[in-house]
Structure formats: C-alpha cells, structure tokens
Amino acid sequence: MKYVDEFRNPVEARRLGEHLARRMALPELQSRRPVRIMEVCGGHTHTIFRYGLEALLPEGIELIHGPGCPVCVLPPERIDDCLTLAEQHDVILTTFGDAMRVPGSRGSLLQARARGADIRTVYSPLDALQVARDNPDRKVVFFALGFETTMPGTAITLQQAVEEGIANFYLFCHHVTIVPILKALLDDPFMQVDAFIGPGHVSMVIGMTPYTFIADQYRKPVVVAGFEPLDILQSIVMVLEQLREGRTEVENQYIRVVSRDGNRQALQAVADVFALRARSSWRGLGEIERSGVGLKPAYAAFDAERLLVAPSVRRAEPVDCRCSEVLKGQLHPRQCPLFGRACTPEHPRGALMVSSEGACAACHQYQGRG
Amino acid sequence: MCLGVPGEIVAIDSAATASAVVEISGVRRRVNLTCVLTDNIRPESLLGQWVLVHTGFAMSLIDAAEAQHTLTLLAELEAFSVDQEAAP
Numbered sequence: 001m002k003y004v005d006e007f008r009n010p011v012e013a014r015r016l017g018e019h020l021a022r023r024m025a026l027p028e029l030q031s032r033r034p035v036r037i038m039e040v041c042g043g044h045t046h047t048i049f050r051y052g053l054e055a056l057l058p059e060g061i062e063l064i065h066g067p068g069c070p071v072c073v074l075p076p077e078r079i080d081d082c083l084t085l086a087e088q089h090d091v092i093l094t095t096f097g098d099a100m101r102v103p104g105s106r107g108s109l110l111q112a113r114a115r116g117a118d119i120r121t122v123y124s125p126l127d128a129l130q131v132a133r134d135n136p137d138r139k140v141v142f143f144a145l146g147f148e149t150t151m152p153g154t155a156i157t158l159q160q161a162v163e164e165g166i167a168n169f170y171l172f173c174h175h176v177t178i179v180p181i182l183k184a185l186l187d188d189p190f191m192q193v194d195a196f197i198g199p200g201h202v203s204m205v206i207g208m209t210p211y212t213f214i215a216d217q218y219r220k221p222v223v224v225a226g227f228e229p230l231d232i233l234q235s236i237v238m239v240l241e242q243l244r245e246g247r248t249e250v251e252n253q254y255i256r257v258v259s260r261d262g263n264r265q266a267l268q269a270v271a272d273v274f275a276l277r278a279r280s281s282w283r284g285l286g287e288i289e290r291s292g293v294g295l296k297p298a299y300a301a302f303d304a305e306r307l308l309v310a311p312s313v314r315r316a317e318p319v320d321c322r323c324s325e326v327l328k329g330q331l332h333p334r335q336c337p338l339f340g341r342a343c344t345p346e347h348p349r350g351a352l353m354v355s356s357e358g359a360c361a362a363c364h365q366y367q368g369r370g
Numbered sequence: 371m372c373l374g375v376p377g378e379i380v381a382i383d384s385a386a387t388a389s390a391v392v393e394i395s396g397v398r399r400r401v402n403l404t405c406v407l408t409d410n411i412r413p414e415s416l417l418g419q420w421v422l423v424h425t426g427f428a429m430s431l432i433d434a435a436e437a438q439h440t441l442t443l444l445a446e447l448e449a450f451s452v453d454q455e456a457a458p
C-alpha cells in the first residue's frame with residue numbers, strides 16, 4: 001500500500017537500528033544512558049510491539065509506553081453510564097468497537113449486549129447518524145470518545161444532525177485532550193522521561209505549537225512521528241540528535257501529514273461544538289483539571305447527559321491492577337502480577353489489556369505471556 | 371480507533387455534503403471531506419489525491435513531495451557515518 005509499505009521496509013529498519021547503535025556510542029550520548037523516550041500515543045505502542053522495534057534498539061535506549069490510548073484511560077463510571085443509557089428500552093447505543101470490551105463496574109457493553117441491550121458498533125460517527133435516520137422512533141446515542149483526532153468527526157456529525165434537524169440523535173461525550181495529561185505526567189515526581197515521541201494524528205489536528213511548553217519549560221525534546229516502523233525509528237534518531245546537541249525543540253518527522261498549525265477546518269468544528277469541562281476523570285490517573293470537553297450549551301438538546309437521571313459516581317479501581325504505574329512508565333506490563341493470568345485480552349481486568357493500542361494488550365499479543 | 375490509514379480519492383459522491391469515495395487497499399469506502407476543503411480546494415480538484423482517513427473522515431492531505439523527502443533523509447542517514455561527523 002502506498003505511503004505504508006515504503007515506511008515498513010524491514011531491511012531499512014535493521015539498518016536504522018545499527019545507525020542508532022553507532023549514535024549511542026558517541027561520548028555525549030554514552031554519558032546520558034539510559035535515554036528514556038515516551039511514545040505518547042497508543043498507535044505508536046502498537047507499532048512498536050507489532051514490529052518488535054525494541055529488539056532493534058541498541059542498549060541504552062528505553063521506550064516508555066504512554067497514556068495515549070483513549071480506550072485505556074476511559075474511566076469505569078462512564079461505561080456504567082453507557083450501560084444505564086443502553087438499558088432504556090427506547091435507546092440504541094452506538095460506539096466504536098474498541099469501547100465494547102472495556103470493563104465497567106457492572107461489566108462491559110459487550111456483556112450488556114448479550115443480555116439484550118441494543119448496542120451497535122460503528123466505524124464512524126456518521127454511521128451512528130445514519131442509524132438515527134433509520135430509526136426515527138428510537139433515541140440513538142453515540143458514545144463519543146477519543147483524543148483530538150476523533151473530536152472533529154464527532155463535531156461535524158453533530159453539525160450535520162443539526163442541519164438536517166435529526167432530533168433523535170444524541171452524543172454521550174467523553175472526548176479528552178492530550179496536553180493536560182502530558183502536563184500531569186511531567187509534573188509527577190516519579191516520572192523519568194528524557195524525551196517524547198509526539199502523537200502524529202492528534203498533531204495533524206492541533207498542530208505542533210501546543211507542545212512548545214514541553215521543550216521550553218520542561219526542557220525535553222518532542223518529535224511528532226508517523227505510525228510506521230521507519231517513522232518511529234527516524235524520530236528516535238531525531239530525539240538523539242537533539243539530546244546530543246543539547247537542543248530541546250518540537251520537531252516534526254511526520255511532515256507528509258502534519259503541518260505546523262494543524263487543521264483549521266477541524267479545529268473550527270471542534271471550537272463550535274465543544275467546551276472544556278472543569279475536570280475529567282481518567283482511568284488509572286484520577287481527575288485532571290480541564291482535560292476533557294463536553295457539548296456547548298447551544299447543543300444541549302443533543303446531549304445524552306440529560307437522558308441520565310443521575311450520572312454514576314467515581315469508584316475506587318481494583319487494588320490489584322497496576323495499570324496506573326504502567327501508564328506512568330514506572331512498570332513494564334509484564335511486571336504486573338495479573339499480566340497473562342487474571343488479566344488477558346479475552347478477560348481484561350485492567351483497561352490497558354482491552355485495546356490493541358494498550359501497552360499490556362500489545363505486549364501480550366505480540367510477545368506472548370512468557 | 372486512533373489509527374488513520376492512507377486512501378486515494380476515486381470519486382466525488384456529493385459535493386453538497388462533502389462526501390467522496392476513497393480506495394483503501396482495494397476496498398472502497400465513503401468519506402467526508404469537510405476537513406480538507408477550503409475556499410481554494412473544491413471537492414472535484416481532489417480526485418486522485420491521497421488523504422489520511424480516520425473514522426470516516428479525510429483528516430489531512432498527504433503531501434507526496436514530503437513523503438519522498440522523508441525517505442530521502444532516511445537513505446542519507448544510513449549513508450552517513452557517525453565518525454565522519456564526530457571528526458573536527
């Protein structure tokens with residue numbers, strides 16, 4: 001496939017690995033070992049495990065798998081709310097397939113569907129809108145989740161619903177934003193990260209400037225990267241170059257897709273529809289101020305929150321889950337005592353085991369439980 | 371969910387609703403073009419253009435020249451010897 005295969009060439013990948021080893025041998029980098037680089041995005045985590053990139057890296061470079069998988073950070077109480085919505089007989093709940101297996105305190109959406117709730121998976125929010133057109137006598141709720149990458153799609157779909165006057169379409173919104181979570185991690189005293197590989201597809205929407213504070217105030221390099229193996233390896237070369245030269249900048253490896261200022265049309269749709277909430281809750285990380293969005297009052301008629309009598313309250317997460325330490329890069333997935341035993345992709349205990357972009361699921365799928 | 375894939379715009383479905391058809395690895399799929407349209411870019415002008423597709427939306431035009439440039443940089447990286455650069 002064009003724009004994919006040429007960035008997957010395994011021979012080139014091996015050569016890049018050797019190139020990285022030569023770089024790491026330079027005295028300026030020798031003294032900095034280990035260099036800890038966090039890939040923020042779950043898509044990157046998936047590529048790293050799928051192609052075994054860690055095996056190509058020389059000693060002295062450690063990859064830390066960050067929190068950028070929206071399914072993994074979904075708090076159980078939001079799943080509980082979805083169950084409450086789906087149990088109303090006149091509701092059809094629609095969402096992305098990835099959200100189906102996330103455990104809530106009363107089980108997952110998949111289990112609720114097996115019990116008879118009308119829950120349908122869609123590929124696009126536009127498909128959810130089509131379900132609403134096709135079922136005018138039902139309330140069709142789209143459970144909207146994701147970082148900035150999926151926000152514009154939700155926003156444009158809602159604008160379309162308004163334009164067409166589709167009154168039985170509702171959004172249950174759990175969109176979250178990337179910058180506050182990065183800031184929370186950077187402020188965590190236990191976090192030890194020397195540089196970041198920035199999320200390519202979030203950046204295609206928001207551009208590069210939102211990360212400037214990481215380079216300027218926290219003095220860490222950021223390289224926004226594409227999702228193929230060579231993209232990630234090249235971005236690690238760029239990180240090492242910055243460290244060697246003592247620079248901290250926001251650089252762009254994914255120039256074929258990401259522009260400095262992001263996507264203006266997408267940002268406009270997002271600004272029209274969404275407003276920041278005072279605080280949002282994250283699985284494994286607690287509540288973070290101004291880290292998520294809800295619908296603006298002008299769109300209140302489409303807000304599924306008003307179909308809920310009382311939203312679920314936040315509960316303590318199971319004590320034996322070590323997800324929060326894995327999310328912060330303090331623990332490798334394998335070091336969690338539940339990994340591959342009480343917690344598997346078929347029966348996830350923690351959210352990082354749910355989506356193929358979660359560090360635990362990616363590790364389990366491609367490296368096995370051993 | 372967050373994975374975007376490259377696809378080629380092969381037909382304009384409806385300019386009014388900014389809807390087009392892309393081909394992704396031989397499979398055709400409907401996408402919404404709102405995010406890649408501007409006053410200067412009309413839907414018809416995008417035929418044959420490659421875009422990054424994400425949950426049913428074309429989110430970005432893929433810049434062919436930049437893709438080539440990235441590959442060239444990669445090739446140069448491999449040719450480049452660290453000793454050479456480390457020399458005064």
Ligand code: SF4
Nearest residue numbers: 323336343350353360
């Ligand atoms: S193995 Fe399961 S419980 Fe342990 S950190 Fe991973 S997802 Fe969480």
